[in-house]
Amino acid sequence: MMKTLFSADGLVGLLFLFNLIVTVVGGIVACNAERLVRAVIGLVVCFVGVAGIYFFLNSPFIAMMHILIYIGAVAVAISFAIMLAAPEEKMRTGPTSPLSGPIGLISTLLLISGLVSLALKTEWTSVTKINDGSVKTIGIQLLTNHSMVFELISIVLLLAILGALVIARGGREE
């Protein structure tokens, strides 16, 4: 059956395409921005699109994690890192030789054609779902079957706190 644009599926597909466009545009901005702060903003836009794609992949928990951690915290950390380093704005690396453009284009086309032919030739089989992937199921699984992993996460985070303090405050005498 041919799906029209004005059905629920068609609109959801349109939203998915919009997500893809946001991701790609954000990535292009992040790669081509003259100023580093603008590149960070492009990265954030790209992350928004990626979070939407996670949502379409039926994992709302990962999408929420992506928004909270990457857009909320990692972007702030990167901004502070740029403030601290204060890199030279003019030190933008351009193409080093006139051949690098065409060679890059050819290798990109080869890679894309290889991936597309691989995707078309593969016989896709749908894997049976373990569970519905909702936040509730993840919570029950995480705190019953995988409770050891859950407690180890807190130890990893504690070590991250200690490591951050040791590295950032290293070499000071008190």
Next chain:
Amino acid sequence: MDLELVLSAAALIGLAVLIPALMLVTAIFGPRAKGKIKDEAYESGIGATIGVVDQKFSVKFYLLAILFLIFDIEAVFMYPWAVSVRELGWFGFIEMVVFMLFLFTGLIYILQKGVLNWR
């Protein structure tokens, strides 16, 4: 199909098209007056500070960002517990307490080292 889903998707797509379209229209047709003073980054008070890169920021900013990141991850792992707290009962509660005790140790270490003191 679901009418609510269709309507909400249509509203989202409408917004996603409408807002950039309006921005584009104002960028093309809107009046604008350019000037040397008007194009400066800061108009009043402080002059243009572009090009001044030798001002140093304290590493405390970055440390704070990293600590925010870590406690953000802690908060993310509280969501799955929060929505399934009835099913998990006291066992899940005790697990969560142990989880938070580890991070509380880290918080005490941070406070002891005086990272959060801003002089």
